[in-house]
Structures are given as structure tokens and as C-alpha cells.
Amino acid sequence: MWSDCTPGCATHALPRVPATRGARRLAAFTHAMRRALTDGERMADPGRLSAHARALMAALGIRREGTADRFTVPAGGPGTLIVVNHISWLDIPALLAVEPVTLLAKREVGGWPVVGGLARRAGTYFIDRGSPRQLPHTVAELTGILASGRSVAVFPQATTWCTAGQGTFRRATFQAALDAGAPVRPVTVDYAQGGHAGTVAAFCGEDTFIASLRRILTARALTVRVTAHPALAGEGRDRRELAALAERAVLGGRVPTGPSPTGPSPTGLLPGEPGVPAPRPAPEPAARHHV
Known part of the structure; x- marks a missing residue:
């Protein structure tokens, strides 16, 4: 799957901060990075x-x-498959x-500065996106992780x-979520x-970590919003x-309200999840999706 986005898509929406502020951010980021990396194996502790x-x-x-809520669905059974859109290397620390759930990420992420170390300490399962032959094995491994009760975030x-x-x-x-019976x-x-x-x-595209970091260091009033939507039943x-x-x-910020022809819930949401609307008399028109 290819993205139409290139490094040219990444632009400042506001004037850049002064160079002195960018320099202070870089110093603080370097300090925070060193503290994280020198934490060694202790960084695997979820709180740390x-x-x-x-x-x-x-x-x-x-x-x-x-949201300040946890992503995982409280249960004594399988873990939760957390599915997230992908914009930046910042998605991982966000x-x-x-x-601190387990991540499923492409192999290249492990080599990214800073983020790669965080991802490895989080117990990230790295996969080779360019090897279709590995896909059945990856699905089987992910099924096993979810069935064991661990939650996994994927892009x-x-x-x-x-x-x-x-x-x-x-x-x-x-x-994998269906095979493991995971929400x-x-x-x-x-x-x-x-x-x-x-x-x-x-x-995006052929962008480099250094170029991306420079943009972020000089970005004014940058915020990241993480929104957890109601869990879906399989x-x-x-x-x-x-x-x-x-x-x-994820992409539209909403859950379709049309009833499923086979599912027990009109929205696919888990019972008791917030935001479950009442059943509608007729389904919405089906959205078009690429195969």
C-alpha cells in the first residue's frame, strides 16, 4: 500500500518559534532521550x-x-487489538x-532514532512489510499474543x-482479532x-528523521490529540x-450506525461501551473501500 503524501506535505500552519526556543527544546529533548536510554531494562516497566x-x-x-482513558477493554480474556491511523514517528510516544501497550510495527521503525529504542523497550513485534510470505505467520503470532491476554496496537x-x-x-x-476472540x-x-x-x-515518503525533528522543534503551538473510540465486537x-x-x-471519527445483516449488535460495539446509539430501521449506504 502506497501513500500519496511526500515530505512536501509537511508544512507549518503558524510562524515558527524563535531559534532560541527551538534550541532549548533540542536540549530538553536530548536530555529526555538520554534519561530514557540510560534507564536500560528498567524502561520496560509500564509506568516508566x-x-x-x-x-x-x-x-x-x-x-x-x-482521551486519558486506557485503550484496552477490561476483561479477563483476550487482549485488545488497538488500531490506529499513522501520521508520524510521534504517534508511538503519543x-x-x-x-504502554505492545506495538506491531514495520521493521524499519526499530532503526529510528529515539523512537526505535522506545518501541523495542515496549516489546514491539517487528514485521517485514515487504514479505507477503510472512503474513500468515504474522497473523498467527498476533493471534497468540492477543489470546494470551496482551493488548497490541497496530497501524x-x-x-x-x-x-x-x-x-x-x-x-x-x-x-487475528477474530481468531483470538479479541475486541x-x-x-x-x-x-x-x-x-x-x-x-x-x-x-511521509522519503522524509528523514532529522528533517522531521527540525520541523517539530520549530513548530508553534503543536498539539496531539489521541481519541479512543468505542470498542468493536467481532x-x-x-x-x-x-x-x-x-x-x-478512525479516519472519520465516527462509527457507522447501520445494522449488520449477521451481527448481534447494530453497530458492532461491545455491550456497555459508551456512545452506542439505538438501532436504526435501515442501514446507511455502504462506504467504498479499497481491496
């Missing part, structure tokens, strides 16, 4: 991992907004700052986009500057329908 992620975001001058777009409303979801990871939690990550939509945080659905429901929730 979240604290380091929050410290890195604060050092960059990024204010966090949105998620870990809320809840089903498989690539980055400059805004939260673009791209489509690949379906393979949703099969699916759609989560939207979005960035803004001064309350206005912005793309300065985007990390019972009575196939991976196509489950992926479509999650995609609409």
Missing part, C-alpha cells in the same frame, strides 16, 4: 515507559489532548504516553499519511497547531466488515 514517552513529548513542546494503513482522514486499512490484523479498539491520532489542522508533524462479522467499521471510526 509512559513517563519517558510523556517527557519526550513535553521536551518537544507538544501538548497532549484527548500512544505510549497514554498506555493497519501500513504507511504514513499527512492527515488523519486519509488512507485505507489492510485487513490481515483483523483476522477491537479504534484510536485516532491527529495533530494541530494553535487549534487549526496542520501537517507539520507528518513523516462476533458475527468477517475481517472485511470489521476493518471497514474500524476504518470509518
Whole structure:
């Protein structure tokens, strides 16, 4: 799956901060990074991992907004499959700052400065996106992780986009949720500057970490909003329908209200989840999704 976004998509929506402020942010970021890396194996502790992620975001001058709730669905059974849109390398510390769940990420993420170390300490499961032969093995491994009770966050777009409303979801990871009987939690990550939509945080195409970091260090009033939508039930659905429901929730910020022809819930939401609307007499027109 390819993104139409390029480094040219990443632009400042507001005037840059003064160079002196950018320099102070860089010093604070370097300090926070060193503290995280020198923590060694202790950084795997969930509380410490979240604290380091929050410290890195604060050092960059990024204010966090949105849900303060955990992503995982409280239960004594399988873990939760957390599906998230992908915009930037910042998505990883933004998620870990809320809840240090296991991540499923492309192999290249492990080599990213700073974020790669955080991801490894979080117990990230790295996969080779360029090897289709590994896909059945990856789905089986993910099924086992979820069945063991561990929750996993995945980026089903498989690539980055400059805004939260673009791209489509690949379906393979949703099969793992179905096989494990795991709930699916759609989560939207979005960035803004001064309350206005912005793309300065985007990390797309042939962009480099250094170039991206420079933009972020000089970004004025940058905020990240992490929104956890109501969890989806997989019972009575196939991976196509489950992926479509999650995609609409994440990319559109809403869950479709049309009844499923086979599912027990008119929205696919888990019983007791907030925001479950009453059944509608007729389904909405089906959304178009790429195969």
C-alpha cells in the first residue's frame, strides 16, 4: 500500500518559534532521550515507559489532548487489538504516553532514532512489510499474543499519511482479532497547531528523521490529540466488515450506525461501551473501500 503524501506535505500552519526556543527544546529533548536510554531494562516497566514517552513529548513542546482513558477493554480474556491511523514517528510516544501497550510495527521503525529504542523497550513485534510470505505467520503470532491476554496496537494503513482522514486499512490484523476472540479498539491520532489542522508533524515518503525533528522543534503551538473510540465486537462479522467499521471510526471519527445483516449488535460495539446509539430501521449506504 502506497501513500500519496511526500515530505512536501509537511508544512507549518503558524510562524515558527524563535531559534532560541527551538534550541532549548533540542536540549530538553536530548536530555529526555538520554534519561530514557540510560534507564536500560528498567524502561520496560509500564509506568516508566509512559513517563519517558510523556517527557519526550513535553521536551518537544507538544501538548497532549484527548482521551486519558486506557485503550484496552477490561476483561479477563483476550487482549485488545488497538488500531490506529499513522501520521508520524510521534504517534508511538503519543500512544505510549497514554498506555504502554505492545506495538506491531514495520521493521524499519526499530532503526529510528529515539523512537526505535522506545518501541523495542515496549516489546514491539517487528514485521517485514515487504514479505507477503510472512503474513500468515504474522497473523498467527498476533493471534497468540492477543489470546494470551496482551493488548497490541497496530497501524493497519501500513504507511504514513499527512492527515488523519486519509488512507485505507489492510485487513490481515483483523483476522487475528477474530481468531483470538479479541475486541477491537479504534484510536485516532491527529495533530494541530494553535487549534487549526496542520501537517507539520507528518513523516511521509522519503522524509528523514532529522528533517522531521527540525520541523517539530520549530513548530508553534503543536498539539496531539489521541481519541479512543468505542470498542468493536467481532462476533458475527468477517475481517472485511470489521476493518471497514474500524476504518470509518478512525479516519472519520465516527462509527457507522447501520445494522449488520449477521451481527448481534447494530453497530458492532461491545455491550456497555459508551456512545452506542439505538438501532436504526435501515442501514446507511455502504462506504467504498479499497481491496
